[in-house]
Amino acid sequence: GTPLIKVEQILDSTNQWLLDKIPNIRNGQACIAEYQLAGRGRRGRTWVSPFASHLYFSYYWRFDAGIEKLSGLSLLVGIATVNALEKIGIEGVSLKWPNDLYYQGKKLAGILIELNAQANEACHTVIGIGINVRMPPEQAKLIDQPWIDLTSLSSEKIDRNLLSATLISELQTLLPEYEKKGLKPYLSKWFTLDCFLDKPVNVLLAEKKIAGICRGIDDSGALLLEVDGQLESYIGGEVSLRLA
Numbered sequence: 001g002t003p004l005i006k007v008e009q010i011l012d013s014t015n016q017w018l019l020d021k022i023p024n025i026r027n028g029q030a031c032i033a034e035y036q037l038a039g040r041g042r043r044g045r046t047w048v049s050p051f052a053s054h055l056y057f058s059y060y061w062r063f064d065a066g067i068e069k070l071s072g073l074s075l076l077v078g079i080a081t082v083n084a085l086e087k088i089g090i091e092g093v094s095l096k097w098p099n100d101l102y103y104q105g106k107k108l109a110g111i112l113i114e115l116n117a118q119a120n121e122a123c124h125t126v127i128g129i130g131i132n133v134r135m136p137p138e139q140a141k142l143i144d145q146p147w148i149d150l151t152s153l154s155s156e157k158i159d160r161n162l163l164s165a166t167l168i169s170e171l172q173t174l175l176p177e178y179e180k181k182g183l184k185p186y187l188s189k190w191f192t193l194d195c196f197l198d199k200p201v202n203v204l205l206a207e208k209k210i211a212g213i214c215r216g217i218d219d220s221g222a223l224l225l226e227v228d229g230q231l232e233s234y235i236g237g238e239v240s241l242r243l244a
């Protein structure tokens with residue numbers, strides 16, 4: 001059988017490797033690669049994946065709950081990732097709704113959750129996490145937004161094995177709890193990590209831009225935006241958020 005943590009030198013995408021195994025796959029199966037030929041980010045973008053430089057990590061989890069209950073999953077995964085970083089001594093990382101990790105305005109890590117769900121059936125999720133560990137200078141040029149890596153945040157060498165194991169342990173603890181109780185137990189943690197909380201932001205929709213003040217999230221993980229004194233909520237997916 002497949003080891004519970006599958007480590008490969010080269011894959012197209014660690015997310016794809018797990019997706020291809022559904023439904024013949026054990027809960028908690030992880031996949032890590034040293035290099036991705038076709039690493040992918042959200043919105044169909046490429047995730048720059050140089051050899052042996054970063055962490056390309058994917059994790060399979062099967063939810064008995066229907067897909068409609070999983071709207072806050074990407075936020076939960078963001079919290080689990082921040083917890084894992086804190087446990088290996090990296091402090092000061094924040095979250096940008098719905099699921100990016102930032103450090104002082106620069107992107108440190110991204111999350112891409114892909115699912116395979118059919119009505120009235122279990123929801124198969126592949127949770128992909130890419131964390132910048134040590135950015136090679138020649139790759140940095142390919143990235144079109146401010147970024148940072150763990151090496152510049154830490155005086156010690158980053159142990160990617162320890163980080164992976166810590167991440168697995170966090171996900172293993174938090175996912176079953178999230179499945180039972182939803183996002184509620186994590187709301188207060190989210191509010192401490194939200195990098196835009198109480199700041200003026202723009203919500204970018206396909207057709208228009210809405211200006212308001214970020215007021216955090218509700219129980220379902222929807223973004224709360226204050227516009228002219230009224231709270232509006234936005235769900236992830238088609239929406240993105242920028243500092244105004």
Ligand code: BTN
Pocket residue numbers: 012013014015016036038039040041042043045047055056057058100109110111112128129130131
């Ligand atoms: C984003 O756009 O911010 C999400 C990036 C997610 C990248 C990770 S790397 C491991 C996994 N495999 C992929 O192909 N993508 C995710």
